[in-house]
Amino acid sequence: RISETGAVSRLGAAFLARAGFSSEASSAVQGSSTPAAAPVKEGGDGKSGKSEQGEAGKSVRGGPVSWLSFLLLLVTGGGIIVYYDQEKKRQIEELKNRTSAVKQEPSVGTAAIGGPFKLLNHDGKPVTEKDFFGKWTLLYFGFTHCPDICPDELQKMALAIDKIKEKTKMEIVPVFITVDPERDTVEQVHDYVNEFHPDLIGLTGTNDEIRKVARAYRVYYMKTEEEGSDYLVDHSIVMYLMNPKMEFVKFYGKNYDADSLADGIIKEIKGRQ
Known part of the structure; x- marks a missing residue:
């Protein structure tokens, strides 16, 4: 069964791929959702368990940083897409405005077209x-x-x-x-x-x-x-x-x-x- 976190990360990776980000960035997002290794039960000497818990602790602490990176990439990618669409609309609107400004009445002479x-x-x-x-x-x-x-x-x-x-x-x-x-x-x-x-x-x-x-x-x-x-x-x-x-x-x-x-x-x- 796919966890909720894993599903979200896959959606994030798919978005980054569509927005034009590299496959490495998408992999990084998916990697951030990998579950931490399950801690090993403490051995008879009491050392083995502590070592494994320490490793697991590092993995858990790394999670927030990866999600922060994902959010930054998400915002940046969305901004790029919005900017491109707005710039394209702006150029088309400028052309329409220039065309609409042309005087067409015979009394004003011939337009510069x-x-x-x-x-x-x-x-x-x-x-x-x-x-x-x-x-x-x-x-x-x-x-x-x-x-x-x-x-x-x-x-x-x-x-x-x-x-x-x-x-x-x-x-x-x-x-x-x-x-x-x-x-x-x-x-x-x-x-x-x-x-x-x-x-x-x-x-x-x-x-x-x-x-x-x-x-x-x-x-x-x-x-x-x-x-x-x-x-x-x-x-x-x-x-x-x-x-x-x-x-x-x-x-x-x-x-x-x-x-x-x-x-x-x-x-x-x-x-x-």
């Missing part, structure tokens, strides 16, 4: 912002290994541009730019964009090129701290409407559905004609 870039499209051909001159463009930044948000947003984009064409005959160019250039090769992006819309253009590039275009469009992205090739990427969930001069007009967040996105874009374009 966008800029020159040079990337490769999903056919492997060089593309710059000048290739989109003369067209209204809708941009979205994401990555092909995204499990849910990116597919939902691209599906919404595809439905919206079709609705716009049905209502007004206007054609909007949909563009997907990866924030995961390490895995999103030309071939990978090619297969991905074809799943959503025949007109969807996929763009990729080197790490430096993607970093530059993301900075120009104020896009936040950060690879999660996971080992192997199955990592995820935290990133902004925003679509950017750009005018025929590739100047920023308005951004649309996740709260828009396909209908409200289409109506919002139509309103912005007609208001500038």
